[in-house]
Amino acid sequence: MALVMSSGMYYSQNGCGELIDQHSGLVKKVAQHLLGRLPSSVMLDDLIQAGMIGLIEASQKFDGSKGASFETYASIRIRGAMLDEVRRYDWAPRSVHRNSRKVSEAIKAVESREGRDARDTEVAEELGVSLEEYNSYLQDTAGTKLFSFDEITGHEDSSFDVADVESVDPDESVEGDAFQKALADAISGLPEREQMVLALYYTEGLNLKEIGAVLSVSESRVSQIHSQAALRLRGRLDEWK
Numbered sequence: 353m354a355l356v357m358s359s360g361m362y363y364s365q366n367g368c369g370e371l372i373d374q375h376s377g378l379v380k381k382v383a384q385h386l387l388g389r390l391p392s393s394v395m396l397d398d399l400i401q402a403g404m405i406g407l408i409e410a411s412q413k414f415d416g417s418k419g420a421s422f423e424t425y426a427s428i429r430i431r432g433a434m435l436d437e438v439r440r441y442d443w444a445p446r447s448v449h450r451n452s453r454k455v456s457e458a459i460k461a462v463e464s465r466e467g468r469d470a471r472d473t474e475v476a477e478e479l480g481v482s483l484e485e486y487n488s489y490l491q492d493t494a495g496t497k498l499f500s501f502d503e504i505t506g507h508e509d510s511s512f513d514v515a516d517v518e519s520v521d522p523d524e525s526v527e528g529d530a531f532q533k534a535l536a537d538a539i540s541g542l543p544e545r546e547q548m549v550l551a552l553y554y555t556e557g558l559n560l561k562e563i564g565a566v567l568s569v570s571e572s573r574v575s576q577i578h579s580q581a582a583l584r585l586r587g588r589l590d591e592w593k
Contacts, residue, residue, distance in 0.1 A: 371411045372404075375426055379403035382430045388559050390438065399434045406433025451489045452583060454479060459580075460587030469543050470584070490576040493583070531589075538588045546581035549574060 383399035410429035414422050458478040462470035470478075476486035539547065545567070552558045552566060560578070564571045 371422070372407055375407060375423065376404070378423060378426060379407055379430055382427060383434060385557065385559070386431070386434055386438075394438060398437065402433045402437035403430040406430040409433070448492045452493045455486070455489055455493070455580075456583040456587045456590075459584050460590060463584075463587070472580075487576055490579040490583075491572060493579040534589060535585070538585050541588070542581055542584060546577055546584065549577045550581055553578065 379400055380403075383396055383403055386399060387394065387396055406429040407426055410422070410426040413429075414425050416422070455475065458475050459470045462474045462478050466474070472486065473483055476483045479486060479489075481489075539550065542550070548567070549563055552563045553560070558566070560574045561571045564574045567574065569577075
């Protein structure tokens with residue numbers, strides 16, 4: 353597909369230019385929301401550029417008869433394109449990835465043994481570290497990872513991409529539906545505060561600072577809760593890896 357640039361806007365030459373123009377503001381909105389969770393080396397303009405490609409793809413593949421609004425569909429495509437761009441550069445040290453796996457495994461071990469949600473102190477004890485060091489693990493994870501299905505399952509490819517219904521294998525579709533249900537069940541089983549952080553961030557669109565104000569905790573504490581929720585889910589959904 354050929355692309356042309358006009359007045360700072362990407363247009364496709366297949367008649368989707370008007371749709372792209374109408375929703376260009378959505379790209380910036382999604383980019384600004386993501387930027388707050390990324391290292392300072394990631395530039396807003398880079399996210400917007402990647403997001404525009406996602407918007408173009410959405411305009412080409414959107415099928416209104418499927419029930420979802422274009423804005424909802426485009427948001428998923430835009431976010432996926434941005435995450436794909438970010439994942440091209442792995443800025444996290446190996447130690448961070450290693451510690452993330454250890455935390456997830458420790459949470460799973462405690463919960464399997466106790467039959468309930470693992471407490472911070474118990475996870476730290478399972479890891480053989482102080483509570484302060486455990487919180488630093490969570491903070492490091494929050495600064496280098498994006499919470500998504502691939503963080504839970506360990507998949508390297510983007511899980512935000514929406515495949516064309518016609519191209520999805522029936523078995524894959526069934527498995528995808530089963531995973532969605534398992535994920536929903538796992539989220540509903542999280543501690544109340546972790547559920548609230550995820551809901552405020554992903555459903556209400558609040559940033560970490562705003563969530564901190566709602567919960568009367570610091571922004572860094574919200575970041576830690578967010579990371580712990582993701583790692584707890586990863587442990588509970590280990591069978592899907």
